Structure formats: C-alpha cells, structure tokens
Amino acid sequence: MKNKPVLVERHAMKVWENSEMDALRRENCMCLFCGKLIPQQGDFPHPDNCRIAQKYFALCKLYGNAFIMTRCSQWVPKPEVKVDVSDEISKEIDKKG
Numbered sequence: 001m002k003n004k005p006v007l008v009e010r011h012a013m014k015v016w017e018n019s020e021m022d023a024l025r026r027e028n029c030m031c032l033f034c035g036k037l038i039p040q041q042g043d044f045p046h047p048d049n050c051r052i053a054q055k056y057f058a059l060c061k062l063y064g065n066a067f068i069m070t071r072c073s074q075w076v077p078k079p080e081v082k083v084d085v086s087d088e089i090s091k092e093i094d095k096k097g
Contacts, residue, residue: 001018003019003020003021005018006019011064013064014064017066021068025068028068029067030069030070030071030075031050031056031069033078034050034053034075034076034078035076035078035079036050036053036074037049037053040057045057050074052072052074056069
C-alpha cells in the first residue's frame with residue numbers, strides 16, 4: 001500500500017481513510033458525473049435518484065465507507081460532461097437517457 005491509512009472521524013464515525021484516494025474519488029467517481037444521480041435533500045432519497053447509487057449510498061452511510069464507481073451499465077453523462085464514444089454507443093446512451 002503506497003499511502004498509509006489514518007484514523008479519522010467522518011460523519012460522527014471513526015473510520016480508516018486513505019486521503020489520497022479520497023481526493024481521487026471526488027475527481028473520478030462516475031456517479032458524481034452521472035445525470036441519473038439526484039443528491040438526497042433532507043431525510044429521504046429523491047424518487048428519481050439512481051437506484052444503484054442509492055443502494056451504495058445506504059451501505060456507505062451505514063458503515064462509513066466511500067467508494068469510487070469506475071464501471072456502470074446505467075451511466076448517463078451530465079450535459080456538461082463530454083465523452084468520446086462511437087456512434088453506435090452514443091445511440092445506446094440516448095435510449096437510456
């Protein structure tokens with residue numbers, strides 16, 4: 001392991017954290033750049049939020065985890081996100097959106 005985890009408190013929970021990976025998560029997690037992600041407001045999830053992201057969020061909240069989504073069959077880029085895809089794949093994305 002290149003960087004040693006440190007014990008920190010996050011959301012009133014003591015957790016081990018690799019701070020370098022946490023920075024990468026914020027920059028690269030596909031969920032954060034997905035048009036299907038609708039962040040929770042208040043105590044209840046938005047009814048149109050991505051079901052996959054909501055399940056991961058529930059696990060992360062329960063156990064104090066953080067993750068980086070690097071692969072997803074349901075991902076749809078937010079309008080401001082530019083991606084390079086073939087015409088065939090682009091048509092599939094349009095169907096999902």
